[in-house]
Amino acid sequence: MTDMIKIEDLSKKFGDTEVLKGLNGSVSKGQVICVIGPSGGGKSTFLRCLNLLEKPTSGKVTFESNELTALNETQLNELREKMGMVFQSFNLFANMTVIENVKLAPVKVKNMSDDEANKLALSLLDQVGLQEKADAYPASLSGGQQQRVAIARALAMNPDVMLFDEPTSALDPEMVGEVLKVMQDLANDGMTMVVVTHEMGFAKNVADQVWFMDGGVFAEKGTPEQIFEHPKNDRTKDFLAKIL
Ligand code: ADP
Numbered sequence: 034m035t036d037m038i039k040i041e042d043l044s045k046k047f048g049d050t051e052v053l054k055g056l057n058g059s060v061s062k063g064q065v066i067c068v069i070g071p072s073g074g075g076k077s078t079f080l081r082c083l084n085l086l087e088k089p090t091s092g093k094v095t096f097e098s099n100e101l102t103a104l105n106e107t108q109l110n111e112l113r114e115k116m117g118m119v120f121q122s123f124n125l126f127a128n129m130t131v132i133e134n135v136k137l138a139p140v141k142v143k144n145m146s147d148d149e150a151n152k153l154a155l156s157l158l159d160q161v162g163l164q165e166k167a168d169a170y171p172a173s174l175s176g177g178q179q180q181r182v183a184i185a186r187a188l189a190m191n192p193d194v195m196l197f198d199e200p201t202s203a204l205d206p207e208m209v210g211e212v213l214k215v216m217q218d219l220a221n222d223g224m225t226m227v228v229v230t231h232e233m234g235f236a237k238n239v240a241d242q243v244w245f246m247d248g249g250v251f252a253e254k255g256t257p258e259q260i261f262e263h264p265k266n267d268r269t270k271d272f273l274a275k276i277l
Pocket residue numbers: 047052070071072073074075076077078079
């Protein structure tokens with residue numbers, strides 16, 4: 034099977050600080066990878082390098098057989114449409130309704146007709162359980178609802194992979210579950226996902242592979258069972274002891 038994403042010897046420096054130190058990995062179609070690890074370890078930088086929001090200092094990122102690190106910005110933008118991204122802060126457009134947020138990219142970028150975009154947006158809002166909020170403004174929604182809209186908005190471009198950077202970290206505890214549920218459904222439907230998360234329950238239940246990142250390296254990779262039940266690396270053990 035060919036890899037959807039391949040990461041080869043990926044390094045990133047900010048000035049003299051080496052934040053990513055020669056990472057390797059691959060993500061195959063339908064796989065869910067959870068990236069866990071302590072704050073400052075490089076998780077967000079790694080995720081942003083996958084769609085070249087952050088330019089690697091060296092190494093290669095290949096997505097669907099395209100070497101992203103060799104492309105120009107126009108070529109990159111085309112491929113980025115296939116990589117949905119959801120951040121900790123939902124970043125919805127406050128002056129647009131929920132449905133306008135969701136259909137914006139398909140209309141602007143894909144020239145989808147208004148009719149078709151409305152249909153698509155409503156079906157995606159249904160998928161995240163928010164069809165009845167289509168005409169509401171983001172400010173009137175809870176954090177969990179806003180994040181579900183952000184997921185629907187990312188899905189509107191029909192991505193082949195979804196990248197999540199701590200999508201539940203900014204939420205009140207009672208709203209974490211509803212967002213994780215949407216993500217779990219997405220995974221069950223076969224979406225390829227790379228998820229940076231502190232939600233160890235989600236990683237245990239949903240991930241095919243868990244990559245433990247610390248100090249700019251993947252200190253340990255394995256199945257949830259290997260990482261959570263039988264960690265080999267001392268840094269993994271320390272981290273899990275602190276958070277579990
Ligand atoms: P994590 O997501 O695991 O908390 P980050 O990828 O955000 O880690 O950060 C890893 C390291 O890179 C941190 O030391 C952080 O301060 C540094 N860093 C991240 N972004 C920048 C930047 N734009 N400029 C300088 N340093 C950065």
